[in-house]
Amino acid sequence: MVSQLTRDERGSAMILCVILTLFGATLGLMGRDDVLGWHGALLALSGMVLLFVVMNKLYDPDPDPDRVTRYYDDPTKVGVIVSMMWLVFATFVGDWVAWLLVYPEATFDAGWSSFGRLRPVHTTGVIFGFGGNALIATSFHVLQRTSRARLAGSLAPWIVLIGFNLFCLLAVTGYMFGITASKEYAEPEWYADLFLVVIWVVYFVLYLRTLARRQEPHIYVANWYFLAFILVVAILHIINNLAVPVSLGHAKSYSLFSGVQDAMTQWWYGHNAVAFFLTSGFLGMLYYYLPRRAGRPIFSYRMSIISFWGITFLYMWAGSHHLHYTALPHWVQNLGMTFSIILVVPSWASAGHALLTLNGAWEKVRDDATLRFMFVAAVFYGLSTFEGSFMAIRPVNSLSHYTDWTVGHVHAGALGWVAMITFGTFYTLVPMLWNRERMYSSRLIEAHFWLALAGTVIYVFAMWNSGIVQGLMWRAYAENGTLAYSFIDSVDAMRPYYFARAVGGFLFFLGGVIGLYNIWMTTRMPTMEKPPVYDLPPVVEAEPAE
Amino acid sequence: MLDKHAKLERNALAFVFAIIFVASIGGIVEIAPLFTIDETVEEVEDMRVYTPLEVAGRNIYIREGCYACHSQMIRTLQDEVERYGPYSLAVESQYDHPMLWGSKRTGPDLARLGEKYSDAWHVAHLINPRDVVPSSVMPSYAWLQRNSLRYDDMGLHLAALRKVGVPYTDEMIASASHDTYGQARPDSERADEFLERYGEDSNVRLFDGDPGRVTEMDALVAYLQILGRLTDAAHQQANDQTEGD
Numbered sequence: 001m002v003s004q005l006t007r008d009e010r011g012s013a014m015i016l017c018v019i020l021t022l023f024g025a026t027l028g029l030m031g032r033d034d035v036l037g038w039h040g041a042l043l044a045l046s047g048m049v050l051l052f053v054v055m056n057k058l059y060d061p062d063p064d065p066d067r068v069t070r071y072y073d074d075p076t077k078v079g080v081i082v083s084m085m086w087l088v089f090a091t092f093v094g095d096w097v098a099w100l101l102v103y104p105e106a107t108f109d110a111g112w113s114s115f116g117r118l119r120p121v122h123t124t125g126v127i128f129g130f131g132g133n134a135l136i137a138t139s140f141h142v143l144q145r146t147s148r149a150r151l152a153g154s155l156a157p158w159i160v161l162i163g164f165n166l167f168c169l170l171a172v173t174g175y176m177f178g179i180t181a182s183k184e185y186a187e188p189e190w191y192a193d194l195f196l197v198v199i200w201v202v203y204f205v206l207y208l209r210t211l212a213r214r215q216e217p218h219i220y221v222a223n224w225y226f227l228a229f230i231l232v233v234a235i236l237h238i239i240n241n242l243a244v245p246v247s248l249g250h251a252k253s254y255s256l257f258s259g260v261q262d263a264m265t266q267w268w269y270g271h272n273a274v275a276f277f278l279t280s281g282f283l284g285m286l287y288y289y290l291p292r293r294a295g296r297p298i299f300s301y302r303m304s305i306i307s308f309w310g311i312t313f314l315y316m317w318a319g320s321h322h323l324h325y326t327a328l329p330h331w332v333q334n335l336g337m338t339f340s341i342i343l344v345v346p347s348w349a350s351a352g353h354a355l356l357t358l359n360g361a362w363e364k365v366r367d368d369a370t371l372r373f374m375f376v377a378a379v380f381y382g383l384s385t386f387e388g389s390f391m392a393i394r395p396v397n398s399l400s401h402y403t404d405w406t407v408g409h410v411h412a413g414a415l416g417w418v419a420m421i422t423f424g425t426f427y428t429l430v431p432m433l434w435n436r437e438r439m440y441s442s443r444l445i446e447a448h449f450w451l452a453l454a455g456t457v458i459y460v461f462a463m464w465n466s467g468i469v470q471g472l473m474w475r476a477y478a479e480n481g482t483l484a485y486s487f488i489d490s491v492d493a494m495r496p497y498y499f500a501r502a503v504g505g506f507l508f509f510l511g512g513v514i515g516l517y518n519i520w521m522t523t524r525m526p527t528m529e530k531p532p533v534y535d536l537p538p539v540v541e542a543e544p545a546e
Numbered sequence: 547m548l549d550k551h552a553k554l555e556r557n558a559l560a561f562v563f564a565i566i567f568v569a570s571i572g573g574i575v576e577i578a579p580l581f582t583i584d585e586t587v588e589e590v591e592d593m594r595v596y597t598p599l600e601v602a603g604r605n606i607y608i609r610e611g612c613y614a615c616h617s618q619m620i621r622t623l624q625d626e627v628e629r630y631g632p633y634s635l636a637v638e639s640q641y642d643h644p645m646l647w648g649s650k651r652t653g654p655d656l657a658r659l660g661e662k663y664s665d666a667w668h669v670a671h672l673i674n675p676r677d678v679v680p681s682s683v684m685p686s687y688a689w690l691q692r693n694s695l696r697y698d699d700m701g702l703h704l705a706a707l708r709k710v711g712v713p714y715t716d717e718m719i720a721s722a723s724h725d726t727y728g729q730a731r732p733d734s735e736r737a738d739e740f741l742e743r744y745g746e747d748s749n750v751r752l753f754d755g756d757p758g759r760v761t762e763m764d765a766l767v768a769y770l771q772i773l774g775r776l777t778d779a780a781h782q783q784a785n786d787q788t789e790g791d
């Protein structure tokens with residue numbers, strides 16, 4: 001990867017590595033009496049390793065000047081592999097904690113391995129590790145093709161990719177050390193949050209600079225979604241994580257907001273992390289790879305516009321449906337419910353749009369497991385957005401909230417929609433990236449498909465059952481007018497469902513392992529003499545005379 | 547409209563600003579007024595702050611991820627009020643930076659847990675939940691009893707909390723680490739000083755039952771025993787409503 005950088009870029013890379021090392025060392029020194037010290041050391045060590053990697057290749061010959069006639073796909077390649085590694089790791093941890101709810105003793109007598117610390121390792125690993133890397137990798141690929149331009153710079157994409165993974169590493173190791181801000185899906189502490197802001201600015205600037213090079217007058221729909229993902233996640237991240245650290249030598253910080261304002265800010269963030277990380281970004285993926293794989297154009301340009309602006313506008317109002325019947329003022333609850341219900345319109349427009357694009361290619365959906373992944377993803381997207389709007393209705397929420405139904409709902413979205421669209425995308429993308437005619441094994445894709453589908457269905461059904469049973473038991477009254485069940489009765493009733501959920505999760509994990517193996521073996525396949533041509537090359541403008 | 551959009555999607559910067567504008571409206575309308583409308587948080591006179599030991603305990607509650615399975619927000623529903631107690635008021639989490647309302651009840655709500663069980667019950671339950679609730683699926687937290695509590699820096703914690711709006715006095719901040727010790731050591735002089743600063747109603751006990759070190763167990767139990775007891779407002783309101791019927 002270093003040999004693809006120019007001499008100047010190698011110099012800049014070295015400076016950045018030194019800055020990272022110094023930043024880590026400073027943090028480590030300031031926090032030497034705190035767990036923060038470990039994170040400082042981790043960053044300093046990463047900086048030194050990267051510095052060594054760059055220095056090792058510093059005097060390699062300059063890269064091929066013809067590279068401007070090709071797209072820059074090395075970061076995407078690495079991103080795809082790293083994303084799948086995060087998937088395997090994070091679903092493993094997820095299944096472990098699922099088993100802990102069946103056998104609570106199945107862990108070590110140590111803080112790092114307890115349920116409360118491992119759960120955010122699972123959620124962060126899946127959302128940011130797997131999902132984030134998939135988004136970064138595919139956004140670079142899509143951006144270049146739809147702009148017919150090479151990425152603006154060879155160093156910036158590596159800053160984004162490596163920096164983002166360092167952030168994920170800080171996050172998951174932090175939880176195990178006991179470092180957490182406790183805001184769900186925004187658990188990393190202040191220094192990791194600041195680090196991510198820097199990375200995100202680089203990402204945004206790289207995106208805009210590449211768009212500025214585009215040879216197509218129009219910005220393609222997929223890029224609208226990727227842009228919304230980058231921008232709105234930045235807004236959410238910065239506002240929700242505003243905090244005052246105990247000192248510069250402490251990992252711990254105290255949130256700027258408290259109580260009801262904090263709750264509203266948190267779920268404005270939480271719900272829109274779903275919207276702009278897990279929906280918008282992945283719709284960007286869908287809008288490029290689904291038509292390519294199906295060999296059919298997008299069904300309707302007009303429908304794309306309506307869905308995009310509908311989602312961008314409406315989602316931001318919906319967060320308060322996480323706080324029905326709480327101390328949050330009624331008027332905010334009502335606004336949240338209303339907008340959540342309207343939200344089903346652009347959501348179904350997007351899901352329906354995907355299915356209408358597939359219309360006429362159903363025989364491909366039947367025969368090609370890769371396209372079938374995308375089809376199932378669109379179906380789950382439609383199902384879980386409908387379910388989400390339904391659960392946002394106050395009386396429904398009185399039953400579903402605080403129960404496993406919510407857990408089932410997010411997994412219908414995360415496993416059924418986010419992961420499935422990513423698998424379909426990766427199986428489309430990997431042969432393109434490595435210039436292969438096809439994936440290593442189509443039978444393994446088929447196996448992965450059925451494991452993932454079975455795992456998701458078992459998981460979601462188990463959680464629907466457990467959630468509704470819980471909700472009903474909590475509100476059941478005996479004939480004499482007292483509550484019919486104690487809380488522990490409802491815990492006992494969950495046992496079979498928790499068992500089934502852990503089995504479903506295991507199947508899904510197994511599918512991920514197969515996927516990673518299949519992708520890895522594809523990269524190992526012998527290169528063909530005449531590689532297939534997947535894309536039109538970038539349009540190269542004549543360099544202005546200096 | 548479509549023509550206008552065709553123009554918009556040719557200009558990356560205009561598109562960026564359009565996204566920021568459209569996405570900001572919802573948050574501005576729903577969140578900003580929460581800081582300005584007075585009725586959002588009730589005003590009560592008896593609301594008290596967390597003591598340093600309770601702050602340390604709360605931080606352990608956060609560190610161990612307790613909020614992932616336990617809510618601290620009783621909703622305005624009949625069965626919840628009967629099961630857990632009066633529904634939660636906004637003022638009760640006024641000094642909670644961050645709030646710990648939670649989103650999931652794998653275990654029961656804890657908003658009114660304080661003084662519902664004895665300290666000894668909590669210690670036994672945290673060391674091994676299945677010793678006291680045989681079919682519990684809660685993890686055991688035996689290491690809390692083994693770990694000494696770090697409290698030499700509690701002054702910095704209180705100072706940071708004051709920066710975000712919790713009304714700690716200079717004196718409270720200056721003596722924070724002494725007060726942490728005092729609250730967990732009933733026979734010490736520091737206990738008396740602690741009571742002077744935080745009021746006679748504060749809990750001063752050997753929370754973990756061990757007169758040796760101040761442990762993380764001391765802090766966590768002290769925090770659990772104050773849940774729902776920072777103000778009497780919720781009970782007061784519930785009583786007023788019953789009388790009104």
